[in-house]
Amino acid sequence: MKLHFLLFLAVTVSVPAVRAEQPILFPHSTHINKVHLKCIDCHISADTRDAATIPGIRKCMLCHAKVATDKPEIKKLAAIAASGREIPWQRVYGFEKAAAVKFRHGPHARHKVPCATCHGDMPNAITAQPLVKHNMGTCITCHRQNNASDDCATCHY
Numbered sequence: 149m150k151l152h153f154l155l156f157l158a159v160t161v162s163v164p165a166v167r168a169e170q171p172i173l174f175p176h177s178t179h180i181n182k183v184h185l186k187c188i189d190c191h192i193s194a195d196t197r198d199a200a201t202i203p204g205i206r207k208c209m210l211c212h213a214k215v216a217t218d219k220p221e222i223k224k225l226a227a228i229a230a231s232g233r234e235i236p237w238q239r240v241y242g243f244e245k246a247a248a249v250k251f252r253h254g255p256h257a258r259h260k261v262p263c264a265t266c267h268g269d270m271p272n273a274i275t276a277q278p279l280v281k282h283n284m285g286t287c288i289t290c291h292r293q294n295n296a297s298d299d300c301a302t303c304h305y
């Protein structure tokens with residue numbers, strides 16, 4: 149019990165994440181509110197597997213080979229696609245490797261935890277930003293409130 153408390157104090161003092169600069173100004177809002185895509189149309193395993201995944205450029209080009217080709221951001225996208233590379237997105241969420249955290253999307257989706265609880269208002273966001281802070285304290289608080297496990301091995305390798 150005492151050990152838990154000390155660890156909780158130690159990790160809730162986390163450094164605020166820096167705003168991510170992305171290579172393409174990808175508007176989440178347009179694709180969700182105007183194109184009516186669902187989160188899992190792009191983050192295809194967010195409801196079933198450990199990683200949500202970020203879509204590859206081929207997915208973008210399914211539409212953007214024809215859609216909005218005159219726009220500067222789409223010209224950048226087409227140039228990257230033509231070079232055969234992937235878009236070098238900067239990751240927003242994640243933990244230091246040294247913390248050996250095991251996060252799994254699937255079990256949270258099965259328990260109907262909304263994406264917004266952990267990622268904020270993405271339907272009105274442009275590129276993703278760290279709108280919600282995650283640390284050991286926030287994970288454990290919710291686990292205890294929902295009778296989910298707070299064993300070290302649940303969240304650590």
Ligand code: HEC
Binds near residue numbers: 187
């Ligand atoms: C309980 C909190 C929680 C919920 C609910 C959640 N996520 Fe996440 N998500 C995280 C954390 C924590 C990470 C970072 C995990 C890591 O790097 O190990 C993450 C990472 C991601 C990533 C980065 C890529 C990847 O492969 O992981 C995407 C995209 C993502 N989440 C989308 C979603 C979507 C879409 C939903 C809803 C279907 C969702 N998340 C629900 C906490 C959550």
Ligand code: HEC
Binds near residue numbers: 210
């Ligand atoms: C299902 C079709 C579809 C897919 C898939 C898609 N988009 Fe789009 N995208 C659109 C539509 C439609 C618009 C709105 C175009 C407009 O306003 O004229 C748009 C708008 C955009 C814009 C804004 C262009 C501007 O400046 O107005 C960017 C940037 C963009 N998409 C990038 C991407 C990227 C990157 C991907 C892949 C991760 C992607 N899109 C996947 C259909 C799609």
Ligand code: HEC
Binds near residue numbers: 180191237267277
């Ligand atoms: C058209 C495809 C598309 C749709 C639909 C989409 N996303 Fe994304 N998402 C992306 C791309 C591309 C990135 C990488 C660029 C960025 O970080 O903004 C991304 C990044 C993210 C990230 C940051 C992951 C990380 O750690 O770097 C989160 C969280 C996320 N999306 C959540 C959502 C949620 C929640 C929804 C639904 C409300 C959603 N996305 C819908 C394409 C999409």
Ligand code: HEC
Binds near residue numbers: 255283286288296
């Ligand atoms: C909003 C509440 C909430 C938050 C925040 C949350 N979780 Fe969970 N988590 C749950 C629930 C509910 C379950 C499902 C428990 C079950 O299956 O019995 C779960 C399950 C898990 C599982 C799967 C356990 C298993 O049995 O395989 C892992 C791993 C996990 N969470 C890690 C994390 C980590 C790491 C964080 C912080 C980054 C986090 N969770 C944040 C509610 C949450």
Ligand code: HEC
Binds near residue numbers: 152155282297299
């Ligand atoms: C519900 C999920 C969860 C549980 C249960 C959990 N942790 Fe953590 N722990 C995390 C997350 C997430 C981080 C990363 C925090 C960050 O980066 O701010 C972390 C970080 C840590 C760190 C800091 C590592 C570093 O190098 O920065 C230690 C040490 C640690 N946990 C030990 C434990 C111990 C011991 C237990 C069991 C008493 C435990 N954790 C239980 C989620 C959890």
